[in-house]
Amino acid sequence: MLNPVTEDVAAALRARLPEQAVRDLAPAYLEEPRGRYAGQGGLLLAPGSAGEVAAIVRACAEARVGIVPYGGGTGLVGGQVMPEGPAPVIVSLERMRAIRAVYADENVLVAEAGAILTEVQEAAEAAGRLFPLSLASEGSARIGGLLATNAGGVNVLRYGNARELCLGVEAVLPDGSILNGLKRLRKDNTGYDLRHLLIGAEGTLGIITAAALKLAPRPARTGAALMVVEGPEAALKLLALAQARIGEGVSAFELMARQGFDFLAETMPEVRLPWPVPPDWAVLIDLGLGAGQDPDAALEALFAEAAEAGLVSDGLIAQSEAQRAEFWAVRESLPLANRKIGAISSHDISVPLSAIPEFIAQGGPALAKIGAFRVNCFGHVGDGNLHYNVFPVPGESRADHEDKRGAIKACVHDLVHALGGSVSAEHGVGRLKVEDLERYGDPAKLAAMRAIKDALDPLGVMNPGAVLRAR
Structure with missing residues (x-):
């Protein structure tokens, strides 16, 4: 049974930390984007190092007080707020945002967990490299939270999820010990890979404090096209054709429906739609090619072959980087328009x-x-x-x-x-989908997850109630 944060516990924590690590508990730390949960908290702490995180975790374990890790607050399944139970300590990684090192020749960047995704992208760009993780909340989402939820985004097709972009992690485990796993190795078969255990665990097995991240060469040439398709089946055939003709140069392939375009016209007229009458279905194709390759020519050839096969009926190829950005603005504004309309249920x-x-x-x-x-x-x-x-x-x-x-x-x-799918593709389980995991999850997997949780966090202090039901 967990205990709430008492004044004695708070005083003990303050005594172990520098003054700047203790913060006022502003309402924003108790909110989540969809407004489904109102969180609670007894104390907000913003440590500045892995050592300070470890001190917090040890003190909370001693007092048996729950800990809720907080990144950028952009999670959509309630993993960053605790609406019920004894008031926890909220641990924000906002002060730990340094880019510790960039190894351009190795295609590696080491960042602290509080670094905002755009900061990591910019540091990679300054070194002539690409950090390809990209999603709508990249201006506020933090690396620790992105790894904790194994975030996806628009470039998974080519570069993989956050898990595939991480070589190693530094983390504080539930007993307060520090896992020093910031190796920059592509091959390391020395037993259990704890990096992969912590990635996607949503702070229930420890708090990620830094990560060694994979970079990629920056594409020399980029291009984008919007193509009108008859429906999802035609879109899949177009994807297969694009990959057969262009290979790994296809960075993103996004499907959009007429309803989304109508929502944009209704709620965000400032977003320019490229058609006077929006189609029922369209895809956004984004290419990143090497020097000497022409993305416009590749897209033109793809459209011609797809049209001949009856897969596409209309298309627009971006004539400039500004127009490519306009195409992406349509896709990236869809979640904002959804929020303005107000979904009954989002999946x-x-x-x-x-x-x-x-x-x-x-x-x-x-x-x-x-x-x-x-x-x-x-x-x-x-x-x-x-x-x-x-x-x-x-x-x-x-x-x-x-x-x-x-x-x-x-x-x-x-x-x-x-249909053999997953009820959580890229947002995680959080608290929103705990019951869904119990309903649809494989029993053997659930039993193994519970055994791991009990072994590493026997007191149940790490993000109680997220992923697995608190007990």
Whole structure:
């Protein structure tokens, strides 16, 4: 049983830390972007080193007080807030944001966990390299949180998730010991890889304090195109054609639906849509090629072959970097437009690529049995990850359908599970999907996860209630 932060515990923590590590608990640390949870906290601490994080963890373990790690606060499944239970200590990594080293010749960068993603991207660019992790919240999301949730984003198709971009981590374990794992090695078969255990664990097995990150060469030439497709099946065939013709030069392949374009026109008219009448389905293709390769020519050839095969009916190729940015602004503004409309239930799911058309075809009719809704389906179709969000019809609000939210989620997730997919593709489990993990997770996997949690964190102090139910 955990204890709340008492004044005695708070005083003991303050005594172990420098003055600047103790912060006022502002309301922002108790909020999450979707407004589903109101967090609580007894004390906010912002350590400046792994040693200070270790001191906090040891003190909390001694007092049996829960710890909630806090990165950029951008998580969408409630992993950064604790709405119930004894008031925890919130540990923000905001003061630990140094870029410790850049090894350009090795394609490695070492950053502290509080570094914001854009800061890491800029440091890589200054060294003539690319850190390819890219997502909508990159201006506020921090490296520790991105690794803790194994974040995805738009470039997973080519470069992989956050897990694939990390060579090693420094972390504080639940007993307060420091794991010094900042190796820059591509090969290291010396037993269990604890890096991979901590990545994706959402702070339930320890707090990542720094990471050795993989960089990549910067593409010499970039290009982008919007192509109109008949539907998801045509989009998948176009993806296969693009990869066959262009190979790893295809960095991103994003599917967008008419409903998303309508939401943008309704809520964000400042975002320029490239069509006078938006299509039912379109894809955004982004290329990154080497010197001597022409992305425009590659996209033109791809469009011609796809048109001949009946896969595309219209297309636009970016004529400048500014126009490429405009194309991406359409895609990256979809989550903002969704938020302005107000989803009844949002779903971050993945299914095998070949099952995407079947999922989309079955999803609408299945939801129609519950009620009348609008669906905005979009996402990283190149890696099977869709954001399938359900909205009220015009004139109604999400509050009007709160009683149907559970049924909607179960409808979508049951279909995903039946098709061999995952109910959490890139956002994590947090607190939002603990019950889903219990419902759809493999029993052997769940038992192993619980055994690992109990072995490393027998007191249950690390992010209580996230991923696995607190007990």
